[in-house]
Each structure stands twice: as C-alpha cells, then as structure tokens.
Amino acid sequence: MSIELKNVTKRFGQVEALKDVSVTFAGGKMCGLLGNNGAGKSTLMSLVAGRIYPTAGEILIDGEPADSNRAQGKLFLMSEGNLFPEDMKVKTAMNLAGGFYPGYDKAEAEALTERFELNAKSKINKLSTGYGSIFKLVLALACNAPYLLLDEPVLGLDAQHREMFYKLLLEKYAANRCAVIFSTHLIYEAANLVEHAVVIRKGRILKDAPVEELTAGAYTVSGPAAAMDEYLLGRTVLSESGIGGLKTAAVEGEPGQVPTGLEITGLNLQDYFIALMEKEDRT
C-alpha cells in the first residue's frame, strides 16, 4: 500500500516544476508535504491525482499506474481548483459526489455541512475563500478514500474552523487508517498531526524523514557572540541571527560539549523548516 513516484520530471514549457523526483508515501500514514510557494507541492499532488501527466518518470498507486481508473478510485485530491461547475449549488454537488468516489457517504457530508454551517443552497462560486475550502473539505472527509491528498486544506479558514478540521481529520484517520498527504503553510499547526515530513524545494526532495527525526536532529543555541562563534566552528549551521552581543543559531547535528554560558533549546518543525530554507538560500 503506497504511492510511489519514480524519477518523475514535470515541465511546463521552459519551467521544470519537478526534477527527477523519487519518493514513496506509505499507506496509512499522515505525511506533511512542506515547501515554499512554487516549490512543486501542488504539481506533485496533481500528478499523483492524474490531473496532469509527468514529462518523464512513473507514478504508481498500490502498484498500478496513477492515471488508471482503479488507482483514481482510491484517492481524493483537495486542491485550489474545483471539479464541479462553478455555478452549481453546494447541495447538488454533494448529491453527485457519490458517482466519483465509491466510499462517499452522503449523510456524513450533510452532517459536516451542518457542523461547519456551510450554506448548502449557495452556489459554489458564491462561497467565500474560507467556505470554498470548507466545501471541499467536507467532500474530502466524506469520500472515505484510502488516499487523501490535501493541498492547503485550511486556506482561508478561521482559527475555530481549523481546529474543527484538524480534529475531524484525526477522527477520520483513526477510523479509516487512510493515508494523508497534507501541504500547508501553517506548519506550526500541523506539526504534531503528521508523522512524516517530505520537504520539497525548487522541484527537488530535500528531506524525507519522520518528523521526530528531523526536529531531534537539530537544535537552537544562543549566547554571547564570541563564545558562539567558537562553538559554531565546524558545525552545520542552518541559520544565524544576532541582537546586540547576543547570537542565536539553528544547528543540525548533536549539541556535543556545550560551553557554559551557551543555552540549548529544541527546534519545532516550523523553525526547522525556516532554518533549512535559509541555509539553502545561502548555498
């Protein structure tokens, strides 16, 4: 049970959105797909969902080509685009969704619509950004697909609705043991939800590891600039900043022997991601 990308390249005209990407997303796991704007997250998800085709390489879902009907019946992609006619009513779309997704539960979709106070009588294109996202989330949660691909699922959602969504997603995950691939710019909020993270940058996979491994493999150290400079010599510094005579750095690896006067703290996934991007920007 997995989604496998083998040496996948995707070009749009002159632009190479994905460059020889090989990565496997295990079935039954919740994985975060992290990257800045334009890194290739949406391209990767659209390719897996068979909405676009790779220029080179192969994508397999449970061993079958991603664009086969069998493979497509197993996954749901929630993305910026909307597959229903823009002027269709929410309710109509929800009545039709069963035709596309074999596990779709209409009663569940209706219950979720009510919980989020989504207006089922509204036309899809009349929904606000937040409710546009909610409409698609309701379908994603009610479709009961073994593979859920969520591209920026909380876009435009307020704090309360985001909280509701995270909890509903975890309930769904516990009940179905589906695989979830989740891209978000709100890394801090999703950090504890996902078990695994794939970091993508400029069309290439930079990291592919359990979240715990990534965050445990880096730390923050701060202290007087002179002592810091000496300590940092020969270490893998991800990012550095200073104020007055005080310096702070994110470092990859083990802290080792820490001189007195320097303080070590942990790094969360979001800080790790930002520090990693800063390091890549420099090199």
Add this chain to the structure above:
Amino acid sequence: MEFNEDRPIFLQLADRLEEGILSGVYPEEGQVPSITEYSVTYKINPATALKGINLLVDAGLLYKKRGVGMFVTSGAREKLRGQRAERFFENFVESMVHEARQLGLTEEELVQLVKRGFDGDVD
C-alpha cells in the same frame, strides 16, 4: 493544551498520564482514554499517542484489556510515588544539601528551614 519543543511529545504525554495517575484523575483499575481520544483532543498523530501510552504499559503502570481498552494497574500510584520520591531526592534534596554545605548551614539549621517551609512560609 500546548506541548513544548524541548522534549518529544510522546514523553510529554507520558508525563501527563503519570500525573493523572498520581493525582487520581485516572484511578487504579479505571479506564484511561483511548489512543484516538488522546490523538483528537491533543491534536497529535495517533502513532505519537501510542508511543506515549506504551511507555506506561512497558513500565507496568497501564495494562490492555483486549477489545475494551487501557486500564490503570493496581499499585500504579504507589509505584509512581516511589519513582517520583527518588527523583525528588536526586533533583532537589541532593542539590539543597550541597548548597547548605556551601553556606555553612548545619543539618539542624537545614531541618529548621525545611520545617519553616512546612509551617506555611511556602504554599
């Protein structure tokens, strides 16, 4: 509920469970919430919740009833109190005695200070 960055979340969850057992929130032979309940309530991956709970299972503080759930072992509270008392000695008493010696306080004087603490100078 917030977790901090300095320790893995499964360890922090295990701490909270231990505190729940110590304070009697989870009485002995009582059922503790399921993996899914912890996962949804704390918004953490179920694998993380499982890892935290398994620490207590391995320590003999929780046990599984197949198909029913997870329960607090009889004697878990006493066991935890013993462990915590030992840690209290290592974390606080040793450094207190060390500090007292540096200040030139006698054992008598230190005991008096501890008594003063119990008499209500601290809460």
